[in-house]
Amino acid sequence: MPRLGSGIPLVARTDEMRRLRAAFAAAERGEAGAVLVSGDAGVGKTRLLTELAEHAASRGALVLTGRCLDVREGGLPYLPFAEALAPLSLDEDPVVAEAVRVRPALARLLPQGAMPPAPDGEYPGPDTSGERDVPYRVRQEQDLGQLQLFDAVLGLLTQVAAHRPVVLVLEDLHWADSSSRNLVSFLLNRLRTQRLLVVASYREEDVHRRHPLRALLVEMVRLPAVEQVELRPFGTAEARAFVEALADGPLSPEILAGVAERSEGNPFFAEELMAAGVECRDLPAGLAEVLLARLERLSPEARRVVRTISAAGDSVAHAALAEVTGLDELELDEALREAVHHHVLVIERGAYTFRHALLQEAVYADLLPGERVRMHGAYAARIERTPQGRGHDAKLAYHSLRSRDLTTALPALLRAAEEAERLGAPGAALRHIEQALEIWDAVPEAERPADVGELKLLQEASYFAATSGEPERAIAYGRSAVQNLGPDVPAEKAAKAWRRLAEVLLNAEGTLDEARAAINRAWELVAEGEPSKTRAWVLATRAAILRNAGQYEDSSWNAHTAVADARAVGATGAEAAALVTLGALADSAGEPEEARERLREAERKAVESGSLNVGLRAVCFLAFSHEDLGEYGAAMEIYQRGIERAEQTGLTWSIYGLEMRARHLTLRYLTGDWPAMASTNAPARGVSSVLAARMTAAWLPFAVARGRVATAEKYLEELRPHWRAEPLTAIVSGATGAELAFWQGEYQQALAWVHKVTDFLLAFDEGYLLATVRLGALGVEAAASWAATARRRGDEGLAAQAAAAGRKLIEHVRHAGAHGKPRARTLGPEGRAWLARAEAAASGLDGPADPSLWAVAVAAFDYGAVYEQAVCRWHHAEALLASHGDAGLAAKELLAAHEVAERLRAEPLRDAVREVARRARVDLPGVAPEPRPRPVVDPLTGRERAVLERVALGRTNKQVGEELYISEKTVSVHLSRVMAKLGASRRAEAVAIAYDRGLLT
Template structure:
């Protein structure tokens, strides 16, 4: 372990923390051959020595498609046969682990028409249309997490995952899920990856950016060895003394890479000149082996995986004795290692070098031989994926096509839509190259396009889902059966409706679908088309048409017995009633929709109904029932594997928002959602945490997130509204001009979308008016009348926008609700301070307005109310300030608490436990607290009058304090007193320019 003492110490420390119940994860990054595996092996031995269960899995480079969850399957494999009651108790009750372990699996099929309306999970082949919710990804994810948690309750667990740069999308999703839920388990997850392989567009890159922000995740960069360590490493490896020239040559050419150094040293003999490049060095080393050994190595390099003896014998054509000797020679020369009875290269670079040196014909023949063996010999899990890979490489497209389709089916069964998508995409690539008679009869290109769109949508790639759906529409022929064509058009509409800016095209698409079935008899397809049409028409505010379609959908659904479509239509009827102010009717429809959808496992429809039910309560400021609905929806999303679905995400976001509003703040917000969703959805969830981060004073985190979220505004305008917290951040930092600019940026963006955001502009504008009022006040205090006038004009302009939004906006329920009225009152109150002291009565109205349960916003309004009262010399300001302070203290709302403390300090109001911290000084401070406050403001250029206004004292009193300060400091003038105070360390703030 030369040169890795610090890295090993950090890993051991991470494990010891996990041993104490502080779960964590470490990402180990480094170039190929830098020593990642060696380091993790050492950690595994250390953990095992302390009684830990060590589970190790490796990702493999199987080129396109990949094997879903491969490293987890390898790591969890031993659990299936382990003679341990704790392990058995953890594994047994979780049938979802059957995707990783040889456990019994079960799961009913449903007809594709039962798939939810908005999620876009409709399928064209009934036997493939399994409900995600029956055996979704989250069920497997929860099973993995639960198993590790249960085992860790008995003994520490170390989970090691190597070579993440080869991980398939499903593995990345599961890893993200696992790391985002590390809490108090006695669990440490360590994952390694080749940094040089994670290029800019590599799928792992964005995941790493997300993971390193999680509080439980740390990162170790395994850098090349320094010259001294590299020299010590080479000398330690040598069997005997080496000449200085050889050592220097190896160290120089290895450039600090331990593997390169080892290979260079192994390939040199008696100071012979070394090859120029690593590949040449590796191949030169192999040239010393016998022809049979080199042939065996070439055969193993083509497998791309660990290979059993029988496969090597068949593909190589070597006799048993010759093969035994060849493999023995390769193992003795440390080229191959034996793992679980199979042979594999000691390092991936060796395999790559050998594979890259193969002649084209040689490579094709070996792939063909592997494919032929796989056809005859069952390979278990991943059989079809391997067959497809080798058949593609050997140009046997007739075999590759059906294998790809079967591999896609297996990936779907395993809850890995990303892998299924890759397989279907490859099938599409070779479709035209396969003769019509050789194609699977149950498939055609239209079906593959339809499936590709479905898998893209369910694997978090909405843009690709749209692209494939459009291609499917283009592939329709005049003789395509109408109902099938309608399903294709509906698939396009569903894909479009989840992406911002494509609603008009979605309307057109669902119109085509409806035209194809409008004159037909009631059917499941017709019912779903009607339900989808109703939801889309409601979204574009064509209320009467939406109402007609929803009622027709209910009638058709009941006629043909498709409860999923009926529930979808009932949900639309409920939202339409809610928009009209018929709340009782709305909640009756939504409740019925929730029950019907749940009865037939149409879980996304169920989530949609629960979401709109919660929104109905929220709009009327019924906070508790709204939170209860959202909590129920979040639980159902997790239970059914739809956490990352459209409404699963929105339920989570609304639930978090109401916790923020009601003052029930989570103790530790998550940085990012798990992978497997689009970057837009990830940004949406991240943005939902930003207001809480600002309120808690985590300014550095917010400042880092805002630029990352900005590019996603166009795709999801709600992100713009949520990241309005950037204006609040600037306000708390007293950069009022930036706060106003950010408000204007959001307003301009919302107006550019062409949608109706009038109601949102009330809150947006209110924040801007508060910043404008603060900027005007600051300008007046420093005597800058021009700046004060400009700030007041900005505030007046925003106030006009707010009033216009309140008058002409389109509330969901038809009238401005309690929240909107509260923000309108706050805007008016803030505007009262644009040209002078704010009006206390206006701020009292704002405080009352937020009394519906908006605890934090009411506390902010109380702070402003107290400030306005102090401006009038009202003694009751202390009571209001204390109430605001109690909320800020309980919520740990750092910026608000600091602002309240500052106001209390200036007004000489005592707050419990809020004694001001005295600045550090070199000597005893001769100044009183009030004298120092006066001098601090004078140092900032304030006049006596301005100091008096800010401290709520008379100008004469300011003059008296200054006279005392100058006497104590021996100064003849104000400026001299300031200079002396700075020299003596009595002031800490810099003088303003």
């Protein structure tokens, strides 16, 4: 169940809370003020005011809260003030009690019987007879006219505010009666030097032009003491954060985005949608009732217009409304004016639409079935008569489908899909094709478009699914297409279907054998034929699949033959696809210059032919070529170019559009160009969860390196179900899971992550052997730290166990480095650096690590991996200090590592560097040395005290030496001096004397 109401942390609203707190701070200083908080229903006004009230109360303020009620005609006079002031009649504070007692006019507001006696001991109740014989002065006090009441309220608040700050909160002022509005005006006009803050909230959407509060608002906002705070709906990122806060556990990216989008940033709407269930597609009944209640205030004509607009699915122009509603111009004008004034409709670009999409949903769901069909039919008829324009066919298809005119809907859907593709919206094109497939059998064969068949629709659905980020559906449609092939289907047409299936299978994990079988079937159908576009494409796709399968010679023959066929028939797109494969083959052969020339030519030809996916593939492989050789600057520029092209063409979530985004982010991590953590990994609606996981994985290293433990753990949990579908996600999970455990000191858990993911990868595909080098290196580091920790505690058995685990891992790393197959045949700088790091870490399994090996690792990461090099510098400094090496060099390494950690806000590394620097007495810029309180008479030197402190903790001389980077013999010498100075004959006695004399605390 979701968490609702005030139990949810306040999300966003930072600026609004700052302004409210500033107003309260001014009131504390004796600068009285008022704040008018406006916003739509459910936007969070009460939640914001509750937060202010808690803040004010925590600072000793008296918080008085009153609420107006929607009682329509008449209303209850002074209701919010009566509720706010009622607690004062029972307040035990003598100052408050006195302030109430001396103001008999407050009897009209306080509960009956709660009013204390008047100054003369007489209760000034209402004079029902009108003839009470009392002195003139008392009659004046008993005059309960409005002015006396207003003065009494102001005087009460002023007197109490002199004793302690007062915050008067008035909620839902749009429902206030006229008397309450007058009293609000009176108070705000007399705010001077009281320690008083008045905060009033109202619904902006309810205050239409003729609303009685509007005139008061115009008056109040002119007052110098009054400030306005408009509470707007959440932005996209804020809405997602709020929905996450509502949920008990993790939500899938699609559900998270769906609820955030449907609520349009309104917290109440989000709560209702979550309460109805995250899979809820219909509008929850409770929310629908709340929304529809607003329509009850409208006239019948206005409700008719609103219902008509609800069926449009978009904003509606005045002329269209006149035609569809059948109202005359004057009736329509008045109805629209009424709906706009009541904030049901808004005007956007000269057309009318709903203020909130959920209101449109509620009104549309409330239509009777016959009403819906008639309205949609009327809209469809009008659209058919209007001139063509962008979105024309999509609108015609929408209304034709809902008015059950399937004969008109089918061709309109096909034209809409073509337009969506031209506009770079493959997701929209997919939806149109899927709708066409749904109604295909329901449309008589004679009335279907002559040049389109079900087979073609299935192939197009496969293509659009792949380009819009849904590879699983692309495969499903591709399989359906080949199952739909009959014996009478021409060979070339059948070959297209098999090639399409092979292509989508190529981009999925674990389907290489099926892809090879599919493309071979396509080749069989065209192998004996003359060169053609279909044959060229089959050859190009076959070349790519055979390269992935490691059949390089066969791949090369198919690619060269594809180029020849394509040039013979003018199939430039197929030629470009084959050139990409030839470029990739050249890279694998260790010929980067030839590879890049091929890939640049492929990109040019793909752009010329409009082969968008092929163009992205060419750019992606060109960047791979630079990245594999550690040329990260060039690779990042190329990736960025590809990302921009993918965005421009609507292919952001295609296989290569996604891959370039993920790789670009990974290179930013390696090179130290770290972005702020954000929700940019959020996928578009409908994007495959596998692809969404790929982007989440790209963000995970940042979360771990910056110490965002909760975020990292959440990401790791989300990614686990996607390992098999995308092994790269498993690789990132293993590495970051191990790093997270390492920084937390959970070395066994780090090793568990390494073994779990390594075993998974090798069982899945031995081709991932090289990817386990980094995993193994991280595992060796964890084992070395585990062994060192065990030795410091004197647990030699555990230290031996940890060292054995590390030795087993380093053997695996060496094997993987020697037998793994890099993309460019030779191991690149990244692989060599991780091998060096693993060897350096392994040198510390049985004792202090070898500083010279860590120096090699530092140098190996000098190819641009800024963060990883900083980690190696930290280890290098530790090794130097532990082996009594060059202390000056150790200090330089710590300074360099600290600078990187500070710049990147890599908190775990920063803290680790500072700890080593503290123990080695190395001053770091911007880090104040820890205070060292000392007694007045202190015979011990700093080093002697450091030794004695660790002896007091139960450390052995060897362990003390390891922690302070001194030899065991030097520790013994320091202890001998300490015992001599303190007059002790044993270590334990020295510790006891030091505690007694205050030398140890």
